[in-house]
Amino acid sequence: MSKTLPYSPAEAVEITSPELRAALETALKLAKTFGFWDVPYKDAATTFEEMDELDIFYWVHKAANPILRMEDGVAEWLATDASIVALPEGFDKERVITLGAAGDILQVQADGLSYSSEDLYGNVADLLFEQSISFANLESPITTQPLQKEVVSDRGAPVQCCSEGQFEVLKGYGGKTFTALNVANNHMFDFGVEGIETTQSVFAKNGIVDIGTNRSRDDYGRAKIITKDGIRIGFASATFGLNGREMPDDEKYRIHVSRLSSKFVAPELDLVKCQIDDCKTQGCDFIVASLHWGWEFEFFPRKTQVAAAHELVEYGADAILGGHPHVIQPVEYYRTKRDPNRIAVIAYSLGTLTWGFDAPYIALSILLNLSLAKGTLAGADKTYIETATVTPVFRSNVVRSGALETRIEKLSDHLDGASDRHAPKYVAELKRYADLVLGGGAGQGRAPAA
DSSP states (O other): OOSSSOSSGGGGEEOOOHHHHHHHHHHHHHHHHHOTTSSOOTTOOOSGGGOOHHHHHHHHHHHHSOBOSOOTTHHHHOOOOGGGOOOOTTOEEEEEEEEEEEEEEOOOOHHHHHTTTTTTTTTTHHHHTTSSEEEEEEOSOBOSSOOOOOOEETTBOOOOOBOHHHHHHHTEETTEEOSEEEOOSTTTTTTHHHHHHHHHHHHHHHTOEEESBOSSGGGTTOOEEEEETTEEEEEEEEESOOTTOOOOGGGGGGBOBOOSSOSSSOOOOHHHHHHHHHHHHTTOSEEEEEEEOSOTTBSSOOHHHHHHHHHHHHHTOSEEEEEOSSSBOOEEEEEOSSOTTOEEEEESOBBEEEOSOOOHHHHEEEEEEEEEEEEEETTEEEEEEEEEEEEEEEEEEEEETTEEEEEEEEGGGGTTTTOSSSOHHHHHHHHHHHHHHHOTTTTOOOOOOO
């Protein structure tokens, strides 16, 4: 494992105030001694502008000690039986497309990209770039401004960014790019309007659909539509915030922002519902909600999120793809009341695909593969999820010939002593976290063919 990367974001924290540093050290010692942050801190903020000192201390604690336990009551709300995913009896299948979804793509140490350009996605390309639609969340806006190092400090929110050259490595594999990238996330305004427009321009040049940003006021509140093999897929989107970076009133249309994870109010879903309505108006066969939300370094969603997810799928979303926590969270298979034949798949957090940290709980992410079947049931046109496959993967950072090399690896390829890149203890930790969230035997799935 590379020694050139910090283990976790807790190691990257820079506190300039001696008083604040002393208070942080005291809080961390008390939390370790008494274990009061072994469970989710009920009143914690996740939105930067809502954070007080205690919220910051909790964030630093869980960055080094991820929260392994659920809030009370969450287990009873989550439906995690994947065996119920099947086409209904009597469904006449006409055509099928596939969707491969990955988690957050964040800033990576520059040389890690330079030496990984041919191999970054090579071992998972079948799960992403051989699918009808490939999707991820790009959390590093592309900019022409000088790049900044990510720093977690008391001076302000950390910054994410990448150059167009770095994006050339991140965008795809073997001549294929992601079909769509969500950019409604808390870092999208880190470089202001220039970062938004540069990202949109580079996407357009590469034929990538940007999910969650808009080019005109008329686009605000509207979904993005992708049609493959006669199946229309609508993408709704929103981010919980912009890390306290306030957009001018005349620019607020540019990013879909909604208070999805506030510590003061219940999740505000109207903007997402507006986009779902737009999908229905445009005749979409299947609707995906891309939500940037939740609490970082917590392996399970909060009750407010589960309730919000259920509300959105009852409103019309057929799948939810979540990001932001930087760790994986469960995938739920929810039978809707609006259509008892419909199983909505809810991925609360797909984890972080690329980032500049080595801790196994942060290196681990999941790829979600869905096969979507369009046909008729009792004479009505329907599109249902035929199969859903979850594959644990991890970000493998090693030093080769003095240079950092980053690759995305399937966890299953490194089990039972098969890894030539990582020590058994590291792989065992990856497996432990995968099993915690996904159940024993995690990582043996295979994606459907496109």
